[in-house]
Amino acid sequence: MANQSSRLDHVFAALADPTRRAIVMRLCAGEASVGELADPFDMALPSFMKHIHVLETSGLVLSEKAGRVRTCRLSPDVLLGAEDWFQQQRAVWEARLDRFEAYVMKLKKEKERAGARRPSRTTKRKGSE
Template sequence: MDNQSTQLDHVFGALSDATRRAIVMRLCDGATSVGELAKPFDMALPSLMKHLRVLETSGLIVSEKTGRVRTCALQPEALETIESWAATQRAIWQQRLDQLETYIETLKNGE
């Protein structure tokens, strides 16, 4: 569980930045070069590379250099950690809401 928690922290940390979320959304359309990823952002290439390193460290993307071109691709498996965590949270909160609903109905019927 500790390893999963650490992975979850890294993925949420990586996705906490709007630029990195935009990069991930762009990579949902398929792998692309760093140059193409940089086009919509008003920042220097070294700044974009820092964002890409964070995403790569978290496991959300992988990059490969072929000649002078670095290509990035999404690693959707990293999102499974978030999906699993969210499903667990959803189940917990659904149970709590069901209990609250039962309690409210008990109060209504007691009046």
């Protein structure tokens, strides 16, 4: 469990940066060389490689070097852990919202019952004529 939590922390930390999210989105279309991945970004290659390193450390990206070309590909299985976490959170929050809705409906019915028992304000009192 602790190992999964640590891995999940690395995945979310890696995805916290918009550059790294863009890299992951590009890799969803298929593998690419570091040069191809870096091309749309206005940064030096060493800076870009730091982003690749973070993605590799998190397990989201795998890379292989053939000669002078490093090719990266997505490791989608790592995202399954994040997806499981989101599904668990969704279930927790849906249950909480269902209980909240039931509570609000209960209060509404109680208010309606209390309003039905009160005498109308337009009713005349004895001796007011």
